[in-house]
Amino acid sequence: MPGIAIVGAQWGDEGKGKVVDLLAEDAEAIVRFQGGNNAGHTIVRDGEEFKFHLIPSGILYPGKLCMIGNGVVLDPRVLLEEIDGLKRRGIDVANLRISANAHLIMPYHVLLDTAGEIKLGKLSIGTTRRGIGPCYADKALRLGIRVQDLLDEKILRKKIMAALEPKQQALRELSVQRRKLRKEAGEGSREGGDQSVAEAPDPRLDLHAMSEEFAAYGHRLEPHIADTARLCWETLDAGGTVLFEGAQATLLDLDHGTYPFVTSSNPVAGAACVGAGVGPADIDEVWGVAKAYATRVGAGPFPTELEDEVGRHMLERGHEFGTTTGRERRCGWMDLVALRYAVRLNRMSALAITKLDVLSGIDPLRVAVRYRSREGAVFDSFPYHQSILHSAEPEYEELPGFDADISDCRSEADLPPQARAYLDFVAEHAGVPIRLVGVGPGRDQVVWIGEKRSVP
Ligand code: GDP
Numbered sequence: 001m002p003g004i005a006i007v008g009a010q011w012g013d014e015g016k017g018k019v020v021d022l023l024a025e026d027a028e029a030i031v032r033f034q035g036g037n038n039a040g041h042t043i044v045r046d047g048e049e050f051k052f053h054l055i056p057s058g059i060l061y062p063g064k065l066c067m068i069g070n071g072v073v074l075d076p077r078v079l080l081e082e083i084d085g086l087k088r089r090g091i092d093v094a095n096l097r098i099s100a101n102a103h104l105i106m107p108y109h110v111l112l113d114t115a116g117e118i119k120l121g122k123l124s125i126g127t128t129r130r131g132i133g134p135c136y137a138d139k140a141l142r143l144g145i146r147v148q149d150l151l152d153e154k155i156l157r158k159k160i161m162a163a164l165e166p167k168q169q170a171l172r173e174l175s176v177q178r179r180k181l182r183k184e185a186g187e188g189s190r191e192g193g194d195q196s197v198a199e200a201p202d203p204r205l206d207l208h209a210m211s212e213e214f215a216a217y218g219h220r221l222e223p224h225i226a227d228t229a230r231l232c233w234e235t236l237d238a239g240g241t242v243l244f245e246g247a248q249a250t251l252l253d254l255d256h257g258t259y260p261f262v263t264s265s266n267p268v269a270g271a272a273c274v275g276a277g278v279g280p281a282d283i284d285e286v287w288g289v290a291k292a293y294a295t296r297v298g299a300g301p302f303p304t305e306l307e308d309e310v311g312r313h314m315l316e317r318g319h320e321f322g323t324t325t326g327r328e329r330r331c332g333w334m335d336l337v338a339l340r341y342a343v344r345l346n347r348m349s350a351l352a353i354t355k356l357d358v359l360s361g362i363d364p365l366r367v368a369v370r371y372r373s374r375e376g377a378v379f380d381s382f383p384y385h386q387s388i389l390h391s392a393e394p395e396y397e398e399l400p401g402f403d404a405d406i407s408d409c410r411s412e413a414d415l416p417p418q419a420r421a422y423l424d425f426v427a428e429h430a431g432v433p434i435r436l437v438g439v440g441p442g443r444d445q446v447v448w449i450g451e452k453r454s455v456p
Helices: 016-024 076-088 107-123 132-141 147-151 153-184 195-199 207-224 228-237 271-276 309-317 336-346 386-391 417-430
Strands: 003-008 029-032 041-045 048-052 065-068 096-099 242-245 285-291 294-296 330-332 350-354 365-372 393-399 434-438 446-448
Touching: 003 016, 016 041, 016 242, 016 285, 016 350, 016 434, 029 228, 065 228, 076 207, 096 207, 096 228, 107 132, 107 153, 147 153, 147 207, 153 207, 228 242, 228 271, 242 271, 285 336, 309 330, 336 365, 336 417, 350 417, 365 417, 393 417, 417 434
Parallel strands: 003 242, 003 285, 029 065, 029 242, 065 096, 285 350, 350 434
Antiparallel strands: 041 048, 294 330, 365 393, 434 446
16 A cells, blocks of 8 residues: 555544554655644643644554655744644654655745635635635745755745745735724724834744844754655665655645635645645555544535534533644534535545544434535535525435444444444445545544454
């Protein structure tokens, strides 16, 4: 099983971290291929909880090569905090490699992200305000600063200077607009300033201080900086297994998700090639991870959303709060229209269904099998038009629920027949086999379906 991509099949937070962690046991290398520290994986190991934002969770295994690919955008401050945090807990990070071509999130990206969201007001996307979107925008504008730039102070300063000027202007404009809006709303200026304060240079945007700070990060990160694409090829060519770890999920994909309520990168399996530097033929399997129900963080269409007791049950039983932001997640029924779309888009070869335990106590269980538009048109496949998706009413099939606590089940036969029937229904409608089922947060709380691990 040389190249395996692991991607989110819904709106994120499906428990990809745990699936990667389990598959990593038999892999030589793990590489993250997109996103930034807006992602968060939680892994529970021997009762100890680890939260990862940037470093692949495979770092918990000694001796595995853990890479941050070129497709990732990284905030060196956050990365260093994560490295220090792991070291404090006795985890060796010597095998961490960072692509020299990955782009850096700079302080102005974070400021622009926040200012942009505030400006959008009610139309805001609900970003995590970590600067990810503006960083990817700079990458496309060819104004990005890359990890390799940290290694040459002169180049670093020059590049920051070129990137900084337009940001200062944009931020000034946004702040003037904000003050105007506040004045119109009769709120006065909470920024506490007259014109001169708004136009004074922001100390966080000082070229000299920023260049020095980032050069210092470069010194600390230098031992980890590498040509990660080459490391992937070497591992694959030697017959080793590489896991391509996705962050966020299919329905948040910049191209294929529910734009504009999406992330600013491509979490689909195809992007693993670009974001890690391998060819399509290097990916032998694609595992999609989906919860047994559905959740979504932030704004955007979510046809099967529940705003009732059942949704509350999912939120509470599933601890549906974001790893990165602590935000409450919106919860709803499993959406097979969306899942089928994700299966085809990623050409998944297997599904991992997590959090089946959370459904215990809900009876009956419902799964969306098609949508109906306001005009009465039936949609068996995911509608490409946002207006349809926004107003689509899901049509459900009802399946019997189960009451038993399944957190101690370790084989398919241990699961209540209703739980098995639910899984069979999902697999049949999704068109791919379910290989792994999560019955609790612990790494041992899984049921492998069929043979352990991958399909040949
Ligand atoms: P990721 O970003 O896709 O890795 O997902 P997160 O880590 O944000 O969210 C998954 C959460 O669900 C974590 O807190 C996991 O510990 C937890 N989790 C994963 N699998 C299961 C499961 O099968 N059952 C339960 N109850 N929790 C799970």
